[in-house]
Amino acid sequence: MAVLSTTRTGLRLRERQARSALLPWAEHDAKRRMFMAELVSIAEDLWAATHPLRIAGGVRMDTRMTVARLPGERLWIHSPIPIDDALAAALEELGKVSYLVAPNLYHNLFLGPASARFPEARVFAPPGLARKIPSLRIDEALSAAPPDAWAGVIDQRLVEGAPPMEEVVFLHRPSRSLVVSDLLFNIQRPEGLGTKFVLTLMGTRGKLARSRAWSLITKDKAAWKASVREVLALDFEKMIMAHGDVVADDAKARVSEVLRPYL
Template sequence: MLKQFGRDIWIADGAEVAVAGFHYPTRMAVIRLDSGALFVWSPVRLADDVQAEVDALGDIRHIVAPNSLHHLFLAEWNAAYPNARLYAPPGLRNKRGDLAFDADLGDTPPPDWANEIDQAMMEGNVITTEVVFFHRASGTVLVTDLLQQIPAGLLSGWRKVVARLDLMAGPEPAVPRKFRLAFTNRRRARVALARILAWPADKVLMAHGTPVEHDARAFLRRAFGWLGTA
């Protein structure tokens, strides 16, 4: 079910996905641009009810995978909306040779959404290069895997211990420890972080974690304080 998250932005929680025995909640966002075209970020499994509600908002023109890890449901969305452009983050074209991507995501937003959505490519991480977005109208920063928080009810036994050690089970979303260690070029990451921290953010939306709806800029400074500044 779609829920409005702010001006011209809606979210939908999808089915949990299992990775190495860990169950992660999933979330997507739909942004309606001034043209009426829809921008779909990090699509979840295409359920009938979600599809009907999205169709009621407008025409999907942009389907965006924010990093090379979020590709599980791209094929079904691509098949359902063949006229929408499919965007690949760094590394995903080679990983998903079965998909015909229309464009690559970079550090600069394309003209189709440049006036409404900004983006910054967080480079320097060996796990994945993530493109972080900022929807101006709602003041929302959209982060995929760089910030995570697994609900306590999805954890038990040794997985609960591992999640706690990996900083994925704290009182607020955080950058997992494995991602922190994977930043082998922190200077490049700090350049992107400086841009992200400069956005006039009101909210932070994550694919795996509780959305932050107040004091977003202070939260982002806390979450990425370990990285330092450019």
């Protein structure tokens, strides 16, 4: 598995053996109070980088950014993490950041800084995000179908019936990789008592699972079930999670097994 990393003298590509279905966490340099995120190659023209996110109560809920390279060296960035100069330089080695995507109403924490760093990139988000955070620059609303900007390379489905979330799930067609944010979690090795407690409460500790929160926010169960069936009908073999280990193979069977009881 190739890892694109940054050094003082520039960028270098080094080989790293894949660890089953897990991508490495971003490295935390406490002394310098900075995070170094590495772009990890998942497939041809597809990368990911992870940021160690901590929320209230000492809960660690690391979040992952996915990057796809489209024809014309255009970069599509799903759920941006903090992008410092080093990570920006690594991205520039791959192509031009052209699209920034907030995949639901919660994965927007670093969208504003990313759009400020890449002012020429078009920003896409679910319709409700403009109402939730009017100050965010959003150029186009996401829907159940991909826009012309990435249609043919990346497909997408809107998970309907849960208006507080408005999650859009994506499929990178060339690599058959499903990209999800909060539809499913796969945190196999949670860190800290607070994290373990919250994940146990959510029903997502140490396994691939749907959070119990979906039961609370789903207002139209029929619409939600229909949307998830559309997601399961997509042709995928990998799954890139925003939270937890990447599922490197047999993802469709595993996802179907997890979601079937809710359908």
